[in-house]
Amino acid sequence: MSKLAGKHIVITGASAGIGAELARQLGAQGCRLTLAARRCELLQQVAEQVRQAGGQAQVAVCDVAQREQVLALAAAARAGFGEIDVWVSNAGHGIRHRVLQAAEDDMLEQYKVNCLSSLWGYQAVIPHWQDHQRSGQVIDVSSVGGKAGFPFAAGYVAAKHALSGLGDVARQELAGSGIMITTVYPGSTLSDFSRAVLDRTDGTITSSLSGIKRRSSLLVRILSAEQSSAHVARCIVGVMLRPRPTAYPHPGATFAAILNNFWPGFVLAQIVKLRRGI
Ligand SMILES: NC(=O)c1ccc[n+]([C@@H]2O[C@H](COP(=O)([O-])OP(=O)(O)OC[C@H]3O[C@@H](n4cnc5c(N)ncnc54)[C@H](OP(=O)(O)O)[C@@H]3O)[C@@H](O)[C@H]2O)c1
Numbered sequence: 001m002s003k004l005a006g007k008h009i010v011i012t013g014a015s016a017g018i019g020a021e022l023a024r025q026l027g028a029q030g031c032r033l034t035l036a037a038r039r040c041e042l043l044q045q046v047a048e049q050v051r052q053a054g055g056q057a058q059v060a061v062c063d064v065a066q067r068e069q070v071l072a073l074a075a076a077a078r079a080g081f082g083e084i085d086v087w088v089s090n091a092g093h094g095i096r097h098r099v100l101q102a103a104e105d106d107m108l109e110q111y112k113v114n115c116l117s118s119l120w121g122y123q124a125v126i127p128h129w130q131d132h133q134r135s136g137q138v139i140d141v142s143s144v145g146g147k148a149g150f151p152f153a154a155g156y157v158a159a160k161h162a163l164s165g166l167g168d169v170a171r172q173e174l175a176g177s178g179i180m181i182t183t184v185y186p187g188s189t190l191s192d193f194s195r196a197v198l199d200r201t202d203g204t205i206t207s208s209l210s211g212i213k214r215r216s217s218l219l220v221r222i223l224s225a226e227q228s229s230a231h232v233a234r235c236i237v238g239v240m241l242r243p244r245p246t247a248y249p250h251p252g253a254t255f256a257a258i259l260n261n262f263w264p265g266f267v268l269a270q271i272v273k274l275r276r277g278i
Pocket of ligand 1: 012013014015016017018019036037038039040042062063064065090091092093113141142143144185186187188189190191192193194196229
């Protein structure tokens, strides 16, 4: 029997992509899942797949950009399946814009969905664990964009960097308490994410980005190769089985982030070459 069988796990952003795949994998391990997102019909479909895989599922409509909805999600989750064992802040959202044209509203929206939603998740579950002397785990799904920037994603990258800092601080404050915060850094992943990205540019960037992909060197293509949602979900299941502070599902993306931290001049030179014409 799986070590995770019977665990109550809350997943935000469970209606699609990585979150939906994670739900199906945890269903197969016999978990009890609270699935949250805004699109109820898709959540119901994922919940049915979880049940067919052998798990239990309940759904909760929640906009993670609203603090009171995140707190209400935790309360609804407990009311249905009892105390929460793991909380996965996976919901995420991106807007494509040039940094010089980034609108305040767009920056704030991405900050709320990609970072503050995790803070509200901590505040919704951790005090409850502390009051009941329980251990627990919060998993934040960040991005390699939380370690290294990439063009035309100022709000997303800034929010994911903020999420990295938030996780570091929470981990240190909670060290030794039995409560673990894990930050996961996926690289480029096949999912609905790029389709859901709102484009606030004049449209030239979208067409130029495919040109950039074609012109990229073999090294850049290896470092930015897409992984499947199933691969990222398996990595997240892995950190539930062996809790640790951080996890990087994609070795190429990890290497790119390290390169950017220690050799930013080299990375900039590559970008200058690739961006010619944008
Ligand atoms: N795909 C990539 O290349 C990639 C790379 C690195 C990191 N990530 C991160 O991985 C996570 C999952 O992304 P994905 O690739 O699975 O994308 P996806 O297929 O677009 O799924 C995003 C999920 O987030 C939910 N969501 C978005 N805004 C929300 C809101 N305000 N309130 C509640 N739920 C919201 C969506 O549900 P509803 O629309 O139904 O609300 C959906 O379930 C995100 O945090 C993303 O930043 C993705």
